[in-house]
Amino acid sequence: MEDFSTLIGGVAGDGINEAGLTVAWLFNRLGYRIYMYYDYPSLIRGGHNYSLVRASGQKIGAHHDQIDVLIALNQETVEKHKDRLKDSSFVIYDAEKVKADGILQKSCGIPVTRILLEAGALPVMKNSCILGAFCKVVGIDWLVLEDVLKKHIPKMLEQNLNVARRGYDLAEDFCHMDKLNQEPQPIMTGNQAISFGLIKAGLEAYVAYPMTPSSSILDFMAKSAEKFGIKVVHPESEIAVMLMAQGFAYAGVKAAVGTSGGGFCLMTEGLSLAGMAEMPVVIVMAQRTGPSTGLPTYTAQGDLHFILNAGQGEFPRFVVAPGDAIDAYYWSAVALNMAWKFQVPAFVLSDKIVSEGQYSFDLRAAGDAKLASPVLWDGQGSYNRYSYTDTGVSPLAYPPQKGQVIKSDSYTHDNAGITTEDPQITREMSDKRQLKGQSMARDLEGYETVKVFGDEKSKTALLCWGSNKGVCMEASQKLGLKVIQVLVLWPFPEKRLTDALQGVERLIDVECNSTAQLARLCSIFGIKTHDRILKYDGRPFSLDDLNFELDRIGAGSIQAGNIEAGRIEA
Amino acid sequence: MNPKDLNTPAKSTWCPGCGNFSILSAMRTVLAELDGEGFPIEKVVLVAGIGCHAKIVDYMNVNSFYSIHGRALPVATAIKLANPDLKVICFSGDGDSLAEGLDHLIFAAKRNIDITLILHDNRVYGLTTGQYTPTSPLGFKGKSTPAGSKERPLNPPDLMLASGASFIARGYTHGIEQLQKLFREAILHKGFSFVDVLQVCVSYFNMYESYNKMTYEIQGNNTGSFEEAQKIIRSWSYDSLEKPIPLGKFYDIDAPRLDQAFLEFKPNPAGRDAKIKATLEDFI
Numbered sequence: 136m137e138d139f140s141t142l143i144g145g146v147a148g149d150g151i152n153e154a155g156l157t158v159a160w161l162f163n164r165l166g167y168r169i170y171m172y173y174d175y176p177s178l179i180r181g182g183h184n185y186s187l188v189r190a191s192g193q194k195i196g197a198h199h200d201q202i203d204v205l206i207a208l209n210q211e212t213v214e215k216h217k218d219r220l221k222d223s224s225f226v227i228y229d230a231e232k233v234k235a236d237g238i239l240q241k242s243c244g245i246p247v248t249r250i251l252l253e254a255g256a257l258p259v260m261k262n263s264c265i266l267g268a269f270c271k272v273v274g275i276d277w278l279v280l281e282d283v284l285k286k287h288i289p290k291m292l293e294q295n296l297n298v299a300r301r302g303y304d305l306a307e308d309f310c311h312m313d314k315l316n317q318e319p320q321p322i323m324t325g326n327q328a329i330s331f332g333l334i335k336a337g338l339e340a341y342v343a344y345p346m347t348p349s350s351s352i353l354d355f356m357a358k359s360a361e362k363f364g365i366k367v368v369h370p371e372s373e374i375a376v377m378l379m380a381q382g383f384a385y386a387g388v389k390a391a392v393g394t395s396g397g398g399f400c401l402m403t404e405g406l407s408l409a410g411m412a413e414m415p416v417v418i419v420m421a422q423r424t425g426p427s428t429g430l431p432t433y434t435a436q437g438d439l440h441f442i443l444n445a446g447q448g449e450f451p452r453f454v455v456a457p458g459d460a461i462d463a464y465y466w467s468a469v470a471l472n473m474a475w476k477f478q479v480p481a482f483v484l485s486d487k488i489v490s491e492g493q494y495s496f497d498l499r500a501a502g503d504a505k506l507a508s509p510v511l512w513d514g515q516g517s518y519n520r521y522s523y524t525d526t527g528v529s530p531l532a533y534p535p536q537k538g539q540v541i542k543s544d545s546y547t548h549d550n551a552g553i554t555t556e557d558p559q560i561t562r563e564m565s566d567k568r569q570l571k572g573q574s575m576a577r578d579l580e581g582y583e584t585v586k587v588f589g590d591e592k593s594k595t596a597l598l599c600w601g602s603n604k605g606v607c608m609e610a611s612q613k614l615g616l617k618v619i620q621v622l623v624l625w626p627f628p629e630k631r632l633t634d635a636l637q638g639v640e641r642l643i644d645v646e647c648n649s650t651a652q653l654a655r656l657c658s659i660f661g662i663k664t665h666d667r668i669l670k671y672d673g674r675p676f677s678l679d680d681l682n683f684e685l686d687r688i689g690a691g692s693i694q695a696g697n698i699e700a701g702r703i704e705a
Numbered sequence: 706m707n708p709k710d711l712n713t714p715a716k717s718t719w720c721p722g723c724g725n726f727s728i729l730s731a732m733r734t735v736l737a738e739l740d741g742e743g744f745p746i747e748k749v750v751l752v753a754g755i756g757c758h759a760k761i762v763d764y765m766n767v768n769s770f771y772s773i774h775g776r777a778l779p780v781a782t783a784i785k786l787a788n789p790d791l792k793v794i795c796f797s798g799d800g801d802s803l804a805e806g807l808d809h810l811i812f813a814a815k816r817n818i819d820i821t822l823i824l825h826d827n828r829v830y831g832l833t834t835g836q837y838t839p840t841s842p843l844g845f846k847g848k849s850t851p852a853g854s855k856e857r858p859l860n861p862p863d864l865m866l867a868s869g870a871s872f873i874a875r876g877y878t879h880g881i882e883q884l885q886k887l888f889r890e891a892i893l894h895k896g897f898s899f900v901d902v903l904q905v906c907v908s909y910f911n912m913y914e915s916y917n918k919m920t921y922e923i924q925g926n927n928t929g930s931f932e933e934a935q936k937i938i939r940s941w942s943y944d945s946l947e948k949p950i951p952l953g954k955f956y957d958i959d960a961p962r963l964d965q966a967f968l969e970f971k972p973n974p975a976g977r978d979a980k981i982k983a984t985l986e987d988f989i
Contacts, residue, residue: 163989321988331981337974340787362980364973366786371812375779378772382783385770408773498985534768534791535747544771553715554763554771
């Protein structure tokens with residue numbers, strides 16, 4: 136089977152994310168490509184968590200509603216997910232926690248608690264036990280599991296292997312997952328890929344206040360600080376975060392910050408400072424369901440226009456929305472580069488799915504971003520921080536510089552960085568900042584800021600951004616549609632998008648918000664979308680969700696529906 | 706170096722008689738002296754918030770970051786973490802650091818980061834023409850409190866002592882020699898140094914008469930004692946015109962600093978590609 140979905144569910148605190156990841160590692164060893172969706176409520180203990188791991192022969196970035204194997208650590212998991220089961224599905228359950236009588240499919244119960252007790256193992260090892268059973272059920276060789284546990288759960292390995300073996304021996308055969316003729320790949324979240332991309336491009340400091348779904352970048356950077364030589368600071372608030380990033384930038388240290396909507400609200404005054412003082416900074420903004428606290432652990436694409444317009448006054452910015460881990464790696468490197476090349480704030484606009492979803496990652500496919508050094512002062516004459524140039528970009532210098540002063544200013548300032556209220560300088564400095572934006576837009580013409588997938592000749596195209604890339608790519612295959620992914624949202628890639636739209640007669644906008652924000656952005660540039668498929672219940676589109684909506688609006692025919700279709704209810 | 710070398714062409718817009726002139730003059734003198742003593746001026750970075758105090762960075766030909774209201778300290782903290790060789794000096798107002806940016810002030814003290822904060826404590830919002838601040842006395846009649854402020858003032862040195870600052874002093878803009886002495890010591894101190902300067906605002910809260918009468922220089926105190934410092938600091942709580950106001954150095958101790966802890970994480974971009982590739986193996 137080259138497309139296999141496994142769901143493992145239990146209560147928060149059961150280690151469901153790690154258990155899902157272990158399933159992913161197992162399939163990865165057999166050469167499958169992985170996508171994992173992790174669903175959890177905003178609490179530490181109790182509540183229902185599940186990981187949905189899909190393994191496929193192809194690169195994927197979306198899940199099916201239906202599953203092939205359900206692993207239930209508690210009764211609630213069966214109740215919540217039994218509708219996902221096909222006649223041909225299989226259920227593995229903790230025999231001491233789950234009543235088997237409601238399960239119509241083939242199943243096997245594993246007496247997990249008894250096994251742990253007999254082995255003198257800790258309660259946390261129950262996942263090893265049940266995953267042992269899982270390997271037997273899906274025909275993954277014991278040695279593969281042994282290898283995965285050795286590598287990823289080296290603590291108390293013997294006991295883990297012991298309980299896993301007992302689970303394996305007690306379980307039944309169900310199917311046999313073939314080994315594919317593909318090499319395993321690293322499996323990582325978008326947040327980890329963002330981190331690697333920033334590190335690749337020369338990141339030297341990371342500053343953040345924890346906020347889901349961005350926190351795992353902070354955790355990763357802190358863990359990797361020594362290895363990569365990164366200064367990691369977790370200060371008192373997002374306000375401090377944004378200002379610290381600029382202190383680092385002033386001193387020539389390449390810094391990034393990370394947050395989600397509410398935290399970014401606090402950063403906006405500092406963002407405007409970065410615009411005025413021309414401080415390079417990368418902001419990783421991982422969207423979750425709003426407004427306000429909203430659904431902290433669920434997804435949305437509701438902050439696009441907020442990011443495009445945040446901060447008082449007018450100043451250029453760079454905004455990119457990666458669609459998966461590979462995009463995240465490449466474009467986070469580009470974002471850091473853009474920030475320093477043009478001395479602007481650069482956004483990596485993520486969402487919960489990209490940030491916390493697990494993806495197979497191919498370094499070669501991700502590619503190496505073109506990296507350029509920032510424009511530095513040549514040491515001639517006297518230094519002016521805001522000198523006028525043809526590109527609007529003033530050469531940088533960092534203290535100490537003997538005989539020179541480096542003055543940055545949040546006020547309207549002259550070229551030396553001294554406060555002024557002069558109308559002519561005010562206008563000239565505004566022009567200088569806008570000129571940087573134009574220079575950046577020109578520079579970006581050399582990048583694939585808009586990507587086209589699927590049937591390029593199709594007259595019907597799906598328009599998407601961010602994490603909907605994966606689901607749109609796959610759904611388009613069935614109907615033979617074109618997919619247009621807008622990666623860079625600002626400076627708006629008008630020409631590339633217009634080129635991508637050549638021959639398209641019906642454009643279907645697919646977004647996870649209620650107001651079609653990308654469609655609204657496109658309309659500013661006279662680009663019309665004909666249909667809208669919007670989902671805003673905090674959950675990502677499954678492949679089935681999107682197929683259903685595409686059927687409903689008759690996306691297979693060219694006729695434009697021009698309706699607001701597909702408002703999927705929770 | 707002559708202190709006059711540190712002038713800029715920017716025209717001063719402080720009111721005649723403003724206490725800020727004393728702070729500017731004292732700081733220029735101290736920085737010019739230190740330049741000749743192995744602390745070169747190019748290694749100094751000044752950071753200011755927003756308010757009358759902050760104009761000082763436009764008037765000094767020294768590296769500077771003119772930040773936003775209340776936000777001098779996080780910028781300064783990062784500059785110091787970025788390059789521990791730099792001397793980072795913050796200027797801030799009482800509205801700036803005690804209202805808008807209070808969290809940053811407490812955390813700078815808590816971290817005992819090796820930077821200096823000069824608090825231009827005029828106890829009134831000058832640039833917005835006369836509202837009460839966190840250090841205005843109870844009953845202060847400002848534009849936002851025409852019936853008199855109903856809030857008791859904060860005692861900034863007391864707050865700093867509780868928060869972990871390792872150097873705490875108070876000066877007065879009518880005592881320029883003392884200001885120079887305190888600034889010099891504060892800048893040379895290793896750790897977070899806080900100097901509360903009673904800076905008179907001639908336009909909206911002219912306290913010259915009261916301060917001239919009530920201030921005195923404290924002598925012979927044990928600056929290593931938390932208890933003694935607290936007693937001196939609490940002898941005047943910014944709420945009385947009748948109590949003597951101690952000036953001088955209250956507290957000066959050695960304590961672990963955040964900037965020390967960061968030295969081991971020096972940026973090291975070399976060899977990163979290979980390290981990334983090696984690390985990716987952990988993800989398979």
